[in-house]
Amino acid sequence: MLNNIRIVLVNPSHPGNIGAVARAMKTMGLEHLYLVNPKSFPHVNATALAAGADDILERATIITSLKDALVGSEIVFGTSARLRALQLPTLDPKAAAKFIINEAKVNKISIVFGRENNGLSNEELELCNHQLYIPTNPNFSSLNIAAAVQLIAYEIKMADQIETTITTPTIDLASTEAIQSFYQHLQQTLITTKFLNLKNQNGLMAKLKRLFNRAQLEKTEINILRGILTSINTKNEND
Known part of the structure; x- marks a missing residue:
């Protein structure tokens, strides 16, 4: 350990x-x-x-x-x-x-x-x-x-x-680099959809990062979230 x-x-x-x-x-x-x-x-x-x-x-x-x-x-x-x-x-x-x-x-x-x-x-x-x-x-x-x-x-x-287990350890947590790549994907998508702009993007992204950091995202959850972002981007490109 x-x-x-x-x-x-x-x-x-x-x-x-x-x-x-x-x-x-x-x-x-x-x-x-x-x-x-x-x-x-x-x-x-x-x-x-x-x-x-x-x-x-x-x-x-x-x-x-x-x-x-x-x-x-x-x-x-x-x-x-x-x-x-x-x-x-x-x-x-x-x-x-x-x-x-x-x-x-x-x-x-x-x-x-x-x-x-x-x-x-x-x-x-x-x-x-x-x-x-x-x-x-x-x-x-x-x-x-x-x-x-x-x-x-x-x-x-x-x-x-002390050989006591507090809780079952979390398996398959997303790596730091996978999370940072997700944040970049999220930011670009939110800019594309005009949810973020130059005035608010730093503050809002900081809050979103804190939200997801607290969640301790697993690998499969990152994949789901990125799939959602890709779907949004594809829809925007086709409109």
């Missing part, structure tokens, strides 16, 4: 933090690290702070966009130290860990951590279908990224040691 979990860091600016994250991951049995546009990596400071987790750094996948980093994932958690008004299912680390371990039996899961200075943007969180909220001191909510990874990785490790 742990092998189905990847840790994704978006634009990490301090190589030492990358090393500390690798160490945090290895101590809890997590192996898959993805780095989206790291400012400086590989770096001697990353190796130094990995403190023996060099293998995690050596296998790390460096990639240019968060969208590409999520390819192959069925479930994506975006982490935040503050609650966002994004209407995503929101779990604290302990509840999220139980959910993740259960779903990781059959699904690939990505846990996304934002920049050290300002976290994830709302646009990046729109690529997620869950929000992982870390409760902190409201007067000082800044949490070091390695500490955040360590906290969540610990809860995942603890959940993995």
Whole structure:
């Protein structure tokens, strides 16, 4: 199950933090690290702070966009130290860990951590279908990224040691790339039918994405929805 979990860091600016994250991951049995546009990596400071987790750094996948980093994932958690008004299912680390371990039996899961200075943007969180909220001191909510990874990785490790099934894991969830392709199809269709226009398309599409993200669409459901869109487009072309 742990092998189905990847840790994704978006634009990490301090190589030492990358090393500390690798160490945090290895101590809890997590192996898959993805780095989206790291400012400086590989770096001697990353190796130094990995403190023996060099293998995690050596296998790390460096990639240019968060969208590409999520390819192959069925479930994506975006982490935040503050609650966002994004209407995503929101779990604290302990509840999220139980959910993740259960779903990781059959699904690939990505846990996304934002920049050290300002976290994830709302646009990046729109690529997620869950929000992982870390409760902190409201007067000082800044949490070091390695500490955040360590906290969540610990809860995942603890959940993995409890052999109780919460619910049956969801089988055949649509992949992130299939969902993003559906969103493009949906947007183009809604523009063609004039439901969307330049003034409202960004806001409405954001709300529609949140709606479908909450639904955790399965592969067959994506196929049905895309079939409906294709039918609409064909009808418009024939009129």
